[in-house]
Amino acid sequence: MAPRTLYDKIWDDHVVHQAEDGTCLLYIDRHLVHEVTSPQAFEGLRMTGRKVRAPEKTIAVPDHNVPTTVDRANAATMTEDSRIQVAALDKNAKDFGINYYPVSDVRQGIVHIVGPEQGWTLPGMTVVCGDSHTATHGAFGSLAHGIGTSEVEHVLATQTLIQRKGKNMKVEITGSLRPGVTAKDITLSVIGATGTAGGTGYVIEYCGQAIRELSMEGRMTVCNMAIEGGARAGLIAPDEKTFAYCMGRPHAPKGAKWEAALAYWKTLYTDEGAHFDKVITIKGEDIAPVVTWGTSPEDVLPITGVVPSPSDFTGGKVEAAQRSLDYMGLTPGQKLTDIAIDTVFIGSCTNGRIEDLRAAAAILKGKKIKVKRAMVVPGSGLVRAQAEEEGLAQIFIDAGFEWRLAGCSMCLAMNPDQLAPGERCAATSNRNFEGRQGRGGRTHLVSPGMAAAAAITGHLTDVRDMMGETV
């Protein structure tokens, strides 16, 4: 057999049927569901009298709408339409008999954090969810991508998707990262290099020493933002770190099944000589802590840089850059470290895991915030509990952060956590689109350490300057 990429191997093992024109029916091992993109799909099943084909492979959790304040058990903390949407998921999960983590469950959290945490996500699987950040699960060497609501209904009814195979793209990060540089800086730097459409039509495999050296949390951060680079899916070959993370999780295999799974998982790597349609190589030591200045995730610069001018760009990007500068209220030539910050948001499926909270707390320990408000929204109830146990929560609270319950929160601002018009935020989330965190809100995407540094100084700050003080 010709050498195959990791993507080729997972794809081949999931083809149920291939039509003459190459259109495939692909089997789906895990279907994750949340409240926003599923109600119309369940309604479609009801209207056609169809059932969920594999309820045992379907996992639902409300995350986008839920308030993250500690009083959220009180229904009055939710708007009527949010309440209806969450109640619809409660009912659909019950009626169709799928796995469910309701708001009241300590395991509730952001769907892309809950899946791996509970051992639903395992190497070599196909994972889909009506959410573009499903790419996160690719960190386990699973083929994971977002789908629309019609496709959610299709997967619920058939446990398959109609797909054409994408192309293979390799993103290699060679060498090691320098101190203060994180997985978030890798993933943003890649998008900065390729543009937001650079990965369109591709599945990315991230590889190289710097990727291997990342923890599973870091790898999830990298894969999470594959979609911001245009790629539906990003993946990383599983290794001992992956297996160690999976072992003992509630839904991971045990005993003989674990041994069988492990033997299979060890075959999941790109063969020597396999073909990639596109290759990007970045030196790990060249990556600096980065920040976005504009309203597209490709608007990435090292924190040591200055706000660019529209004349630095060509084509449609000239007008886009001007529009971004106007929206962001920035002036070309302004030092990025001179940009004052009002709000700091630490959380999201990109950076809401325990390692992210540790990184932020390491910078914050013993300090006070200078921004108007700062909040930490753990990615799941279990992350929150662990952070409390490790004493991180107290560091955040002492610094002046709000210590919240789990949810998507200000990443997309569907719940009450929103920016006011003109309010400027350093956020560990994934999108800096116009209005993303609230109408008129201005978002700068950063790593957790950079977010913590900005919280202390009140302006965008090079986290490496703060590390000197904490070491």
Added chain:
Amino acid sequence: MDKFTTLTGIAAPMPLVNIDTDMIIPKQFLKTIQRSGLGKNLFDEMRYTLDGKEIPDFVLNQPAYRKAEIIVAGDNFGCGSSREHAPWALLDFGIRCVIATSFADIFYNNCFKNGILPVVLPQEAIDHLMDDARKGANARMTVDLESQTVTASDGKSFAFEVDAFKKHCLMNGLDDIGLTLEKAASIDSYEAKAATLRPWA
């Protein structure tokens, strides 16, 4: 799903790159549990002031484009989230076709599930069609899926590519769940085989 065969209509020019799904339909409108009714909030933050008044400069608020059925736009249309509310909002407004140099993957797929045709054309063609769209309501474009062409009001025609299966479904308004369920036997046998090869999954 409504069929898409041919469409002659007004095209709205939106010469922006990276028109994302948060622009197309902001998050506060994703709380609906229905597919319909989103058209009034299409491009909400570009279309209305904070107190809900129309912004006259925005293309779809201009008299010539209020009944637009086609949008001509720049690179990477529909990037961002997987929300199918984006094509639902376009459709509910009356948009049946978006023409751009490139589309984000998930949005592109979502269009086909809702009777909307996304057309990819090279920059030169987009430039021509953008100019044509700027002429307003008297300049109608024709999009013909059968022949895979877009024809500007001056008669200049551009051929586009589309996946044969997607074209077939769109031209016939087919429900692809129904099509897949016809292959239930294949799914059964795949599951039986997978239960042996990968029993943990």
